[in-house]
Every structure is written in C-alpha cells, then in structure tokens.
Amino acid sequence: MGNSILIYDFSKMGIMKKIKVGFIGLGVMGRIHFETLKLNKNVEIKSLFDVNYDLIEELSKTCNAKPYKSLEDLLNSGIDAVWVCTPEDTHYGTVKNALDADKHVFVEKTLDRYYQKAKELTELSKAKNNLLTMVGYPIRFDPNYRKMKEICDKYFEKKIFCWSLRQQLTTPSTLCYDRYRNDYYYPPRWYFEKKGGGALFSHASHDYDFLQWCFGDIVEVQANAGIFLSNGEAPDECSVNLKFENGAIGVVSTIWTSPIKFNYVGLVSEQGSIVLPEEKLILKINKEPETEIRFKEYSMWENEDNYFIDCILSSIIPEPSFDDGLKAVLVATAALKSFEENKAIKISELK
Numbered sequence: 001m002g003n004s005i006l007i008y009d010f011s012k013m014g015i016m017k018k019i020k021v022g023f024i025g026l027g028v029m030g031r032i033h034f035e036t037l038k039l040n041k042n043v044e045i046k047s048l049f050d051v052n053y054d055l056i057e058e059l060s061k062t063c064n065a066k067p068y069k070s071l072e073d074l075l076n077s078g079i080d081a082v083w084v085c086t087p088e089d090t091h092y093g094t095v096k097n098a099l100d101a102d103k104h105v106f107v108e109k110t111l112d113r114y115y116q117k118a119k120e121l122t123e124l125s126k127a128k129n130n131l132l133t134m135v136g137y138p139i140r141f142d143p144n145y146r147k148m149k150e151i152c153d154k155y156f157e158k159k160i161f162c163w164s165l166r167q168q169l170t171t172p173s174t175l176c177y178d179r180y181r182n183d184y185y186y187p188p189r190w191y192f193e194k195k196g197g198g199a200l201f202s203h204a205s206h207d208y209d210f211l212q213w214c215f216g217d218i219v220e221v222q223a224n225a226g227i228f229l230s231n232g233e234a235p236d237e238c239s240v241n242l243k244f245e246n247g248a249i250g251v252v253s254t255i256w257t258s259p260i261k262f263n264y265v266g267l268v269s270e271q272g273s274i275v276l277p278e279e280k281l282i283l284k285i286n287k288e289p290e291t292e293i294r295f296k297e298y299s300m301w302e303n304e305d306n307y308f309i310d311c312i313l314s315s316i317i318p319e320p321s322f323d324d325g326l327k328a329v330l331v332a333t334a335a336l337k338s339f340e341e342n343k344a345i346k347i348s349e350l351k
Ligand SMILES: NC(=O)c1ccc[n+]([C@@H]2O[C@H](COP(=O)([O-])OP(=O)(O)OC[C@H]3O[C@@H](n4cnc5c(N)ncnc54)[C@H](O)[C@@H]3O)[C@@H](O)[C@H]2O)c1
Pocket: 024, 025, 026, 027, 028, 029, 030, 049, 050, 051, 052, 055, 085, 086, 087, 088, 090, 108, 109, 110, 136, 137, 138, 188, 202
C-alpha cells in the first residue's frame, strides 16, 4: 500500500465534499465502523439497513441517518458508498447489489465465506472500474504491523519463518467487552456454525492476509483443528502450517478456548527478527543492537475507515483490494479442507 496512505487532515487539504455513507449490518463490527465514521468530518452517515430494524431505528437517533427496511431502499437513498458488515455468508448478494447500484464498497473480512462467490465479486469489482472496493483487514492499519511489513520489504530475503498465535476466550456464552463502543456483547452464534467457518476460516484470515502481504502467495497448507468449547460446527482451535511460493514457511494458530487473551506475532529470517508480543515491537536486524518500539495510542479502525474515505475523495485505489481478500479466502478454504480431509492441500487444487 505504501505511497497510497495519506495523513488525514482534510481541513488543510481544503476538501469540502462529504461522502454519503450507508451501513449494511450494524452488529459488533458495523457499530465499530459506525462510531468511527461519525467522527470523520468528510462523512455524512445517511442511511442504515439491518434485518434487525429495531436496532437501526435506535441507532438512527444518535445521528441524522435514516433507517431503511430493505437493501434496495438503502441503495436508492442517494449514498456514495456502503460499509457491508453482515455475516460473511451474506456478503456476495449484498456486495453484488451495491456494486450493481454503483456504490463504492467497503466489506468486512472475509470477502465471502465461499471461494467461488468471492471470485465472482472480485471479477465484478474489476469490471466496475469507476468504483472503489476494499476488504476490511484492520491490522494492516496498525502501525506495529506496518512497521513489520516495512522491515520485511527492506531486509528479509532468505530462510524466512513466520508465526502468529492469537488466543482469547470466544464461546457463545463468553461476555466480551468492546472498548471501542464501551459495550458488552456475546459473540454471535454464527461465528461457531459452518457458515461462519470458525477460528480457522474467518479469524485466522487476518493472518493469512497479513503474511501474504509480507511474503507473497501461500501455496500449501496443512491444518490441525478441534471443536473443544463452543459445541459448534466449526473449529474453535487451530494450527495451520503454511508454505509460501518464495520458500518461506510459517504457522498460524488461533485459539478461542484460552481464558488468557494474548497475541504473539513474529517474523525471522537470515537478516534478523522482529516480534510483536502484544503491543511492543522487538527488533534485531543484522548486527545492530536489539531495539524496542512502542507506538503512541492509535486506532486501527480510524486509520482503516478514514483511509477508505480518503481514497474515495482522492481517487486512490485502496488496499487490501478484493484480489487480496480473495487470496485470504483461498487459503482459509484450503485450511478448512485440510482439516476436514486430514491432509495437506495445495492452493492450486482449489482454483
Ligand atoms: N475486522 C475484524 O476484526 C472483525 C471482527 C469481528 C467480525 N468481523 C467481520 O464483520 C462482519 C460482521 O460480523 P459481526 O461480528 O459484526 O456480526 P454480527 O452478527 O454482530 O452483526 C451482523 C449484523 O448484520 C445483520 N444482518 C444479518 N444478515 C443481514 C442481511 N442479509 N442484511 C442486512 N443485515 C443483516 C444482523 O442482524 C447483525 O446486526 C463479518 O464479516 C465478520 O467476519 C470482523
């Protein structure tokens, strides 16, 4: 993405146009983006649609947005762009309708729960080349991860190993706190159903995306997974071994059964290592002494949402693109297949 990220001071840029935004789906993630975009001076949140009408009627009282009872009505309400934050097995129909209605589209990860549908959306987005489209992978907008990507591009060449370990308690009866909304919620039931894909598909796709951003395409996966606490249909525990086209190897573990929340991401190569245990980056490059970096307080959601608005205002092609989103869906699909068939899966088998 590099040169396409701008600093968001619209007042200095003299930009007056407001982008009229419609929200589709106002559950856990929709609310985070809604609260974030309310603060953007170049945005007018104009329209809301959710199959739960009571929810949007209530939310519409907190701004001047109008609640709608159908997707069609929302798309006809004079908006420029939509934020699609519905469960991922509904993305295809929603995003397709939005693109057909000539709206710019931000869609939450994953692009779709099913590879063929994600592929169709990617093709449609290319055909609609006057519209901007982006998939929501927020860690790309976290300065820690951006620094990791920068170090990879600059130094890492050979003998690369990468890992991501994310653990947190996520079961249907776990009360979670969302510090962005200052609110509590139970994880939606669909997270644990086949249509959500569980830890292995949806949650781990953050890392399939991040690691492919750093090291290029993944060509083979081998997954171990289990359904331990959720009593659902999709894995709540997984460990996925990855092989990359450039010879790098890695592992992604996503664990929804640990009462201790902890994230630990690391990259190592012949040229050095960089690790991120929670919010502190530790770097050791070549013969330089080991150093630590801590970024000042930031919101990756603000960075992400404001970036897409800025891309619309400035006609910059955003990333992660639908092509990037499709690559993450492909790896996630291969990981699920590997778990179900208990064997390694080559990505080329699925295309
Ligand atoms: N970026 C992240 O870190 C992150 C975290 C969690 C979830 N997500 C993603 O965000 C998306 C939404 O997840 P969530 O946790 O907010 O789910 P959620 O169940 O809390 O919210 C989904 C909302 O969409 C509504 N809805 C369902 N089907 C609809 C339809 N066809 N049309 C309109 N509204 C519909 C539901 O009523 C609900 O309010 C998913 O793609 C998910 O993977 C991303």
